[in-house]
Amino acid sequence: MTTYSLRPAAPADGAFLADMVVEVANWRQGAARPRHDVLADPVSRGYVAGWQRPADRGVVALDGDGDPVGAAWYRLFPADRRAHGFVASGVPELIIGVRPLWRAQGVGRALLQELAHAARSSGHARLALSVEHGNFAAALYRSEGFAVVETSGRRDTMVRTLLA
Numbered sequence: 309m310t311t312y313s314l315r316p317a318a319p320a321d322g323a324f325l326a327d328m329v330v331e332v333a334n335w336r337q338g339a340a341r342p343r344h345d346v347l348a349d350p351v352s353r354g355y356v357a358g359w360q361r362p363a364d365r366g367v368v369a370l371d372g373d374g375d376p377v378g379a380a381w382y383r384l385f386p387a388d389r390r391a392h393g394f395v396a397s398g399v400p401e402l403i404i405g406v407r408p409l410w411r412a413q414g415v416g417r418a419l420l421q422e423l424a425h426a427a428r429s430s431g432h433a434r435l436a437l438s439v440e441h442g443n444f445a446a447a448l449y450r451s452e453g454f455a456v457v458e459t460s461g462r463r464d465t466m467v468r469t470l471l472a
C-alpha cells in the first residue's frame with residue numbers, strides 16, 4: 309500500500325506548485341510541453357506567480373520521505389487578470405496536479421477534499437475550476453460536488469458550493 313500525508317502549502321512550495329502547473333498543461337497522454345514554455349504563458353504563470361499571497365491556500369501531498377508528490381491550491385483572481393475558471397471576483401479558483409507515478413491512488417481526491425475544507429474554513433462559499441474536455445478529472449470533480457456552470461471552447465468551468 310502506498311502511504312502519503314498531507315500538509316498545508318507554504319511559501320517555499322512555489323517551485324513545486326509550478327511543477328504541478330506544468331503537469332496540468334501536459335495532462336494529455338503523450339503531451340510534453342517544456343516547463344519554460346508552459347510558464348511563459350501568462351494564464352499558466354498566474355496560478356503560481358508571487359506564491360504565496362495572503363488569500364492563497366493550498367494542500368501538498370508528501371511521500372514517505374517527505375517529498376512532495378501532488379498539490380491542490382486556490383487563489384483569487386481579479387476580473388482583469390482572470391485565469392481559465394473565473395466566475396466572479398471573490399470566488400477562488402483551484403488547480404490540482406499529482407506526479408504521474410502517484411496518480412490513481414487516491415491522492416487527488418484527498419487533496420481536493422482537504423482544499424475544500426480549507427476554503428470553507430476561510431469563509432468561502434464557492435470554489436471554481438476549469439477543466440478541458442476529455443480530462444477524466446471532470447468525473448472526479450463531479451463526484452466531489454462540482455457542477456458545470458459554463459462551457460467555453462474546449463473548457464468547462466465548474467463550481468462547488470461550500471456553504472449551505
Ligand SMILES: CC(C)(COP(=O)(O)OP(=O)(O)OC[C@H]1O[C@@H](n2cnc3c(N)ncnc32)[C@H](O)[C@@H]1OP(=O)(O)O)[C@@H](O)C(=O)NCCC(=O)NCCS
Binds near residue numbers: 404406412414418444
Ligand atoms: C487529475 C489528477 C489530479 C487526479 O489525481 P489522482 O491522484 O490521479 O486521482 P485519484 O487517484 O484520487 O482518483 C480520483 C478518481 O479518478 C479515477 N481515475 C484516476 N485515474 C484515472 C484515469 N487515468 N482515467 C480515468 N479515471 C481515473 C479514480 O478511479 C478515482 O475514482 P474512484 O475514487 O471512483 O476510484 C491527476 O491525475 C493529475 O495530476 N493529472 C494531470 C494534471 C491534471 O489533469 N490536473 C487537472 C486539471 S483540470
